[in-house]
Amino acid sequence: MAADFRSQIESLRPYLVRYAALQLRDAATAEDAVQEALLAALAGEANFAGRSNLRTWLTGILKHKIVDAIRRQSRERPASDLESENGAEGFDDLFDRRGHWEETPDAWEQPEGALGQKQFLAALEACLRALPERTARVFMMREHLGMDTPEICKELGITPTHCWVLLHRARMALRLCLSDNWFAK
Amino acid sequence: MILSCKETTRLLSQGEDRGLAFGERVALRVHLAICKGCRNMSAQFKFLRLAMKNLARDVDQERSN
Secondary structure: OHHHHHHHHHHOHHHHHHHHHHHHOOHHHHHHHHHHHHHHHHHOHHHHOOOOOHHHHHHHHHHHHHHHHHHHHHHHOOHHHHHHHHOOOOOHHHEOOOOOEOOOOOOOOOHHHHHOOHHHHHHHHHHHHHOOHHHHHHHHHHHOOOOOHHHHHHHHOOOHHHHHHHHHHHHHHHHHHHHHHHHOO | OOOOHHHHHHHHHHHOOOOOOHHHHHHHHHHHHHOHHHHHHHHHHHHHHHHHHHHHHHHHHHHHO
8 A cells, every 4th residue: 555655656757857947947856855755745645545546645735845945935035136126116117207118018819719729838937947947936826826925925034115116017928928938930 | 296206116116015194195197197107017016926826826836756
């Protein structure tokens, strides 16, 4: 039984590594987080007891390990790296002096159709990788890990206002990136 | 409250992360009623959230394949 549980868990490892790597942007750190999660899962097999979907249960454990890794990552980041992201909003040139669009954003054609396409998801991932590190970290905590703003602020030791600025910046950058690299085609 | 497009994008983004105050929602609605660019933007922010959910689901499919 225990061996069976172990092999079931192992079969989910590739999924878990990819899940962690999307957030952590570093293969080795992602592997470590997954390893910690799997060890915790094996130690806590009794708590699983078929209560829920195994993948859901493991992902829940992994989220905690990812947040631990984020905490370590953000401690290790020197302050100078952060300052370049703290200045101007980075998209001032999209607006004129009165805050109106220099160039009005066009509608995207049939965006729903893109969702099922592997190439679109690859383009989205490339746009995510192009975000500055701290901006990406906050955006992924919000949209990938599904954390709410107060949780994110608590983990990163930032104010809600700063959090909203980073999320806004991420969305503006992603929308521009997808407009240029996907929807313009 | 009269919003510029820049302020509108800021509020649209915050609307994805916190409950907006009544006054903010009214100001947004007024602006969106007259501004096509910001309406497009609003749809694109919502699409982004959906796309991020699909990214996680795509992770799923690769596992079972």
